[in-house]
Amino acid sequence: MIVAVVLRDVLAPALLLAAAWVMPSVVKPTVPFGVRVPEARVHDPLIVEQRRIYRWWVGAAGAAVVLAGLVVSVLVQQVLVPALVVVALLGVVAPGYVRARAVIRSAKQREDWYRGLRQTVSADTSRAVGPPFPWLWALPALTVLVATVVLGVVRYPDLPATLALHYDAAGVPDRTAAKSVGSAFTLVFVQAGITALFLGIAAVTPRFRPDLNPARPRSSAEQHRRFASSMTRVLLMFAACVNVSMLVASLQVWSGASAVSLVAIVGPVVLGAAGLLVFAVRAGQGGNRLATPGTEDEPRRDAVERDDDRFWKGGLLYVNRADRAVFVPKRFGIGWTLNFGNPVALGAFALLLAVVIAVPFVVR
Template identity: 75%
Template sequence: MIGVIVLRDLLAPVLLLASAWVMPSVAKPTVPFGVRVPPERVRDPLIAEQRRIYRWWVGVAGSALVVAGLIVGVVVQQVLVPVLVVVALLGVVAPAYVRARAVIRSAKRREDWYQGLRQTVTADTSRVTRPPFPWLWAVPALLVLAATVALGVVRYPDLPATLALHYTASGAPDRTAAKSVGSAFGLVFVQAGLTVLFCVLAYVAPRFRPDLDPARPKASAGQYRRFAATLPRLLLLFGACVNLTIALAAEQIWSAPASISVAPIILPTLVGVAGLLVFAVRYGQGGSRLETADEPPRDAVERDDDRFWKGGLLYVNRADHAVFVPKRFGIGWTLNFGNPVAISGFVVLIAAVITVPLVVG
């Protein structure tokens, strides 16, 4: 029992802590903590110092929170404990990020790092615009979905008249519903929707605009192509992990146990998150950590576009028609909140996140 509690209380906080700690290395070197800097400033001692301070604070304070949460979890044995630890970790990471960003931005303005530099934008006109969809990598998610549907169809006639749809933090059922297709297969419908979502993301992700380095356009384009070719495959495998978690949760509803253990259910998804983290560390944002052939640097730097980035996290540029742009602190892409299409899509997504659980429940 203690081992299950330790597994449950450690997985999510440790993954979050590890992600936060490595994120400065995952981000492109020219946007430390969301601040655009010229290539010659990438190794500036001030930036290196801010990385050290950020990692020291996140590592020490975050580790203390994880250990404290583990002790409390073993004593009180509540599923809510790791959730509270995750929230507390965010309260540690956010101030550390804000502080590092503020120091770098202040030095950049004070010393006018972009004075006399030629700022340009580079586009990869030779990039394949419609790369093939990696169908084979979608098979695991589709197989898990098919197996869940088949199991549900077989189990449905023998299900009890009343199904437990929700459990308390201690694992006891606290919400039930009469047996019906909606109550029995609600999670399967969510599973199918997420499968479609991951397939769509895997299809469109390589088509998003890359963030290339005008000083070394060929090398950075090659990095991005490798990144864009691998990430869709990983997204599809992550979708399979999420599907497996949902399949395990659906099995809990169909078997109607007196209590449940959350750790085995969420374990596949956490494994998928760990895989994404390994990918992020290996590739870096946009493939920035990948090795490339030597290329003579050109007399050009990326455009200083900090004014369009709120906090280095939210991109708001009404003059930019792109819906998705590469993240500055993290892996993958984020929405352009200055684009009406992006805003509409974000509203629809939030509405779906709020509505679906209510309908299923």
């Protein structure tokens, strides 16, 4: 039982904790904790010290939260326990991040780190023509989706008259419905929507704007291209893992079993999330940790990235009405975030929020 609880309720919070702990090493060195700093300050003792303090706090307090969640999960079988553990972890990570950011930003302003430096913005014009869509990498997710649809159609005539639509923390049905196309294929519809979403993200990811280093624009542009290409493939494989989970869930619902294995359902998603974390650590945000053979002879320019902290709220939200970009690279995290100063981005965010709110009601 304890092994099942660990796999079901602890792995996801543990992955979140691991991601938070390694994030200072994943992000670009010139934006520690969301603060833009000159490259010459990357190894400043103050920044190094803040990373150390952050990791000690997140590691110790976060591990205590995960351990407490495990104990509660064993003693009290409640489906909300993992969600509460995740919220508690965010309550641990946020103060550590805010404190480190405040200390670095204060030192930057007090000592005027950008005084006398030439601030420049570089652009990669070659990304207007993106690489072809990697259909081979999309094949696993599409194959699992098609397999789910085919199995559902074949098994539909023999499905039980009553289907379980929801399960409690122990995997026991707590909400049922009469057999119909809607009740039998609810998860399939969600699976198709998730697949379409991931395919869309994979298609546009290579065209997102990079955050280039003006001192080494050619090598940083190559890093971004490699990162975007690899990120596309990792996202498609994650979509395949999600689809496997949806397939397993659908099969268990269609079987009419009195209980389901939540471990079997959650396992593929956790495996995919672990793959994303490994990729993030190896590549770094924007590909800053990737090697770029062929650019070793690039001459170093006398320029630094523009100090654009005023457009980043808390180092997490980007708001710049003069910037036409819809997506921009994250400062603390992996991938891209919306430009909340762009009306198109606001519309996309509102639409996504509406879908997230509507899905539970549709499923119900």
